[in-house]
Amino acid sequence: MKFKKPNFWDYKKPNLVAYLLSPLSLIVRINNLILNTKPKKKFENIKTICVGNIYLGGTGKTPTVIKLYEIFKNNGIKVCTAKKFYPDQKDENSILKNRSKFISLDSRQKIVQKAIEENCELLIFDDGLQDRQIDYNFKLVCFDYEKWIGNGFLIPSGPMREKIDSLKKYDAVIIKNINKKSDQNEIYKSINKINPNIRIFNSFFKIKNKDEFNLNDKFLIFSGIGNSNSFKEILIKNNFNIIKEIVFPDHFNYKKHDILNLIKIAENKNIKIITTEKDFVKIPTSLREKINFIKIDLEILEQKQLTELIQSKISEIN
16 A cells, blocks of 8 residues: 555644544454454464564564564574565565565465475564464564554554554564663553563664765665655664655655656755665666665564564474
8 A cells, every 4th residue: 555644643642633534443443343253273384473563654564574584594494484465565575585485475374375385384474463364373563662653543543553452462562763761661661551461672773784885975865665764764873964855655666757856856966865675676677776775684682582482482393
């Protein structure tokens, strides 16, 4: 789905527009209730992890999936990543395909069967917490600390796919970019009040290819991701001199004229262009020469503890 999130979604308190739209949120609530009544299937021949979100977009799901894939692969486990196929999410599919053994089909149950056929022992889904047909062995919810739950309302009144109370049914939370103790305490208290048994972990992005850039240069940046501000912030923290920012809708499908326009703006200002890896894979190959991207890794502060928790939940993988 290509969209720009309305600003009022991330207000700390709902505004008038959110309240006016709230009757439409009833559709999402009813749909969630119906899905919860459907029987779930647990697969005996494979272990499954779902890395998802209940806040729509920009929570770091895909980097978290890649990090978990690397951890378990390095531990000698036959692991695959997976994502249900959506035509407008080819960017995430490309990244997962480039950095892991990846399966994508039009049904998550078909994906599981395919992974079993390929002798995969552990399957890590990118998204799918709202798919109630599979009883995942471990369910991890991603948040960005700056956005947290926005105004707390369900779509379309706010950014929530489920109410925050749904944390009662999940195993762990991973919060991206917590860097203030007061914020950490506030969010931790909110989560623990809902589910005292849920485990909370912290993560942050690290630029892998910073040495490829001259920080004396000036830059135009552009992105079409769920949380464009997180892209800008990591560049600022790493001392990139940003002159201009252009934001496109999430999962935006770039056309040739879009990129040519960006190049023209940059040339007129005598500045260089940077985007995200997720956006770069969607740029026509013939136009990539004048555009660079940052490669990021997700670092999990409590990686050992999270790995041990997942292993205890999914039991021993033979």
